[in-house]
Amino acid sequence: MALATPDGVGAIGIIRVSGENAFSICSKFFYKKNGESIDIAKLKTHTIHFGLVKEGDVVLDEILLSVFLAPNSYTAENTVELSCHGSRFIQQQLMQLLIRYGARLAEAGEFTFRAFFNKRLDLAQAEAVADLIASTSATSHQVAMQQMRGGFSGKIKILRENLVNFASLIELELDFSEEDVEFADRNDLKQLILSIQKVIHRLVNSFELGNVIKNGIPVAIVGKPNAGKSTLLNALLEEDRAIVSEIPGTTRDTIEDEISIDGILFRFIDTAGIRPSSDLIEQIGISRTFEKIQKSSIIVYLFDVHELTSKGLQTELDEVKEHVNEHSQVIVVGNKIDKEDLAYTEREFAAFKDIIFISAKERHNIDSLRKRFVDLFDSRTVNVTETVVTNARHVQALQNAGSALEKIYDGLAKNISGELLSIDIKNALHHLGLITGEVTTDDLLKNIFSKFCIGK
Amino acid sequence: MALATPDGVGAIGIIRVSGENAFSICSKFFYKKNGESIDIAKLKTHTIHFGLVKEGDVVLDEILLSVFLAPNSYTAENTVELSCHGSRFIQQQLMQLLIRYGARLAEAGEFTFRAFFNKRLDLAQAEAVADLIASTSATSHQVAMQQMRGGFSGKIKILRENLVNFASLIELELDFSEEDVEFADRNDLKQLILSIQKVIHRLVNSFELGNVIKNGIPVAIVGKPNAGKSTLLNALLEEDRAIVSEIPGTTRDTIEDEISIDGILFRFIDTAGIRPSSDLIEQIGISRTFEKIQKSSIIVYLFDVHELTSKGLQTELDEVKEHVNEHSQVIVVGNKIDKEDLAYTEREFAAFKDIIFISAKERHNIDSLRKRFVDLFDSRTVNVTETVVTNARHVQALQNAGSALEKIYDGLAKNISGELLSIDIKNALHHLGLITGEVTTDDLLKNIFSKFCIGK
Helix, strand or coil: EEEECCCCCCCEEEEEEEEHHHHHHHCEEEEEECCCECCCCHHHCCCCEEEEEEEEEEEEEEEEEEEEECCCCCCCCEEEEEEEECCCHCCCCHHHHHHCCCCCCCCCCCCHHHHHHCCCHHHHHHHHHHHHCCCCCHHHHHHHHHHCCCHHHHHHHHHHHHHHHHHHHHHHHHHHHHHCCCCCCCHHHHHHHHHHHHHHHHHHHHHHHHHHHHHHHHEEECCCCCHHHHHHHHHHHHHHHHHHHHCCCCCCCCCCEEEEECEEEEECCCCCCCCCCCHHHHHHHHHHHHHHHCCCCCCEEEEEEEEEEEEEEHHHHHHHHCCCCCCCEEEEEEEEECHHHHHHHHHHHCCCCEEECCCCCCEEHHHHHHHHHHHHHHHHHHCCCCCCCHHHHHHHHHHHHHHHHHHHHHHHHCCCCCHHHHHHHHHHHHHHHHHHCCCHHHHHHHHHHHCCCCCC | ECCCCCCCCCCEEEEEECCCCCHHHHHHCCCCCCCEECCHCCCCCEEEEEEEECCCCCCEEEEEEEEEEECCCCCCCCCEEEEEECCCHHHCCCCCCCCHCCCCCCCCCHHHHHHHCCCCHHHHHHHHHHHHHHHHCCCHHHHHHHHHHHHHHHHHHHHHHHHHHHHHHHHHHHHCCCCCCCCHHHHHHHHHHHHHHHHHHHHHHHHHHHHHHHHHHHEEEEEECCHHHHHHHHHHHHHHHHHCCCCCCCCCCCCCCEEECCCEEEEEEEECCCCCCCCCCHHHHHHHHHHHHHCCCCEEEEEECCCCCHHHHHHHHHHHHHHCCCCCCCCEEEEEEHHHHHHHHHHHCCCCCCCCCCCCCCECCHHHHHHHHHHHHHHCCCCCCCCCCCCCHHHHHHHHHHHHHHHHHHHHHHCHHHHHHHHHHHHHHHHHHHHHHHCCCCCHHHHHCCCCCCCC
C-alpha cells in the first residue's frame, strides 16, 4: 500500500493497495453510501465504486474505489485504488487505517518490482518506467516510452534466442561426445556471432546519443567577459519558461540551465570568460573552461560585434578550436547588433559562413540560434525511432556480452572443444539476460528498484 | 479539463475532463492497446480501460481511462479521468493535446461549481469540500465531512421550510385580504420564530468552537525569559512531528507552531518574555504579549522551579491573570525539574493544585501537559458531533436571518399588517437561502469558488 499521487494538496489523492489480501482488507472499511458493506472480491474487474470509508460510525471520507483483478493490474496482483479527497490529513488517516487492518507500506519501487516479479514487465521495461516518469523532453520521453513498451527488450531477446539455439545444439553434441558428431555448424555460429556483434556495437554506440537524450546535450557558451553570455542564457531560458508556463500547474522545478527546444533537451554548462590573465585564480577558471569545452557537444562562441574585427575573430576562434573535441560543433554568434549596423556587420564578417547575429538584450534573432541547436542535433544523430540505449547498466552488460562473443569467435578460430565453447556462450547469454532480468542478482534488483519513488 | 492530482512527480497523475464533449474529445486520441479506436460514449459508466494516448504514430503514454456517465460523476456531467504516468512532462503534453482537440483548462473550483450548478451539492456542501481538503486535524476534518455530507445544510433547510410554510399562508391571506381572514396563526408563528432563533443562536455560538476547530485553539506560552518557553514549544512540536512522519510521504508543510493532539489542532502564539523593564521597546513587546494573552483560549504559564518560591509564583500569576479573558484557562507549568528534587518541589508548590511539573529539556512529563490541553478542550466544548459552523460567511447570514426574525417578532407584537410581515419573512428566507445557495449572487459565487484549487 502506498500513496501513488504526488505528495501535496490537490483535488484527488490515490492510495494503491496490491496483493492477495488487498480485497479483503479494503472490504473491512469500505461501505456503500447507504452503509451496507461490500465484498470487493465479488466486484467486476476494472469497475469504479462510490462509497464511504468508515470506522465505527465515523466517516473518514467519501471515495471512489477502483477494482483490478489479477493479472490485469499494474502489479499483476489483485489491486484496489482508493481515490480520496486530496488532503494530506485524509491520505494519512487512510493509510493508518490500512495499516491497522493489516496492510503495510510499500517500499520504493515495490509495485514495479512486483510487476517484474510477476513477469508483466521485464527488467529493462521496469527501468524505463522510472525514466518515463523522470523524462522532461519529448525525445527522452519517446525513448523511455519505446523501452517501456518493450522495443529494446525485444531486440535483446532475439539475440539471446539465436544464441540459446546454438547453445542447445552444442549441449547435444556434448551428450553424444563419444560419437564425435557436430550438430552445431561452426560456420553458422561464426556468422551469427558477427551479426550479433554488429547489433551490440550499434546499441553500444547509441548510448552516446541515449545519454544526451536523457541528460541533455551539453552546450558551452564561451566568449570574452562582457560578450553577453549571461544575457544570452537568460534569453534562451526565458523563452523556454514562457512556453512551459502556458499550462498552469505544470511549472517544473526549474534546473536553471536546462532548456527543451523542439522536444530536445539542452544542458548549458557554466563557463568563465576567456581572456589573457596573469591572475592565477582566473587562469585556473579559464583552464577549467577549456576542459568544459572538451566535454561539450555544442560550443557557442559569443562575441561582441563592436569589439572584434574579422581578423580578431579568426584569432580567437583558432584558439577555441584547439580545445574542441572532434565530435563537437562550434556555432559562432555575433552579439549586440543593432539594426542600423547589420549590413555593415554582415560585410565585416562575410568570411565566416553560418555566423548568427543576435542581440541577446533585445531578444533579437534568438530563434535562429534555437533552430541551429536543433539542426545540429538532427544532423549528428541516428534516427531516434531506432532503438537507443539510455542506461549505463545496459551498456555495461552489452559490452560484457560483446567480449564474451569475441572469445567465442576466437575459440572457433582455434577450433576449441565444445565444452569450452559452451561455457563462453553461456557467459554471453548471462550478460544479455542481465539486461531484461532473465538473470538477476539481489543486489542488482535492490539497486534498480530503490531508485524508484514510493508508490510506483 | 484540469490536473486533479497535486503538481509534482509521482506514480500517477490524473487529468479530469468534464462536460458534454468530454467523451468525443477523448475518443479522438485514446486507442485500445492493439491500436483500434474506441467510442468512449459507448463504454459503461464507472468502468476503467487500459489503452494508449496516440497522436499519429507517436504514443504519448499508456494510460487508464475511467468513464463516468452523467449524472453519476463529481460534476454531474459526462466525465473522463485520464490516469497517466506521474511525470510533469507527460501531464503537460496530455493537457496540450486536450486543448488541441477542443478542451479548455478549468478555472479554480470549476468542477465543484458545476456540481453546485447541476444541483449535486448545495453551496454549503461545496464550501465544505474546500475545508475538507484543507483540514489538518481530526476534528476539523470531521466537521467539514459532516458539512459536505449535508448535515448543516439539512438543518438550514428545515428552518427555511417551516418559514416558507408560514410565508405562503400569509400570501394566501393577502389574496383574500378583503375578507379579513387569518390563515396563519400569529401565535404559532411567534412560537416558530422563537424556536428558529434558538437554533440560529446555537449555530452562531458554535462558530467560536468551529473557528478554533478550523484554525486551531490559540495557546500562549508565557513566562519570564529563560523559563524555557522555546524549549517547551520544541518539545511539543517534536513529538507531533515524530507522529506525523511515521508515514512517509505525508510530511506536511510544517507551520512551525501548530500541533495536532488527539485530533485537535492547537496553534501556538509567539510571546515575548515578561519581566519588569524600563526599555521602551521591550515594554512594547511585553504589552503585546498581554494583548495576545487576551486572545488565547489557553495560557500556559511556565516558570523555572529553581527561580521562584510559592509566594513569588502567586504574585506572578496574579499579574498574568489580570490580562486573561474570562473564557480562557490557565495551566501552570513548573519547568526544569530534576528527579532528585521532585518531592521537595511538589511540597513547595503544594498550594497550587493542577500544577504540572516538567523538564522541557529532558522531554520529561510533556505527555501530561498534552493531555491537559485535550482535557481543557473537551471540557469547554459542546459535543463536536452536533452541527458546528466553521464559516464566517455562514455566521453572517445566520445573524442577518436572526435580525430579520426579530423584526418579525416585534411586528407581531405590534400587530402589523400581513404585507409588512410577508416582507420581513422573505428577508429572513433570503438570508437563510444564501447559506445553501438557494439564493445566490454572481459576486458571492465568484468569491467562494475562486478560493478553490484548480482541478477541484
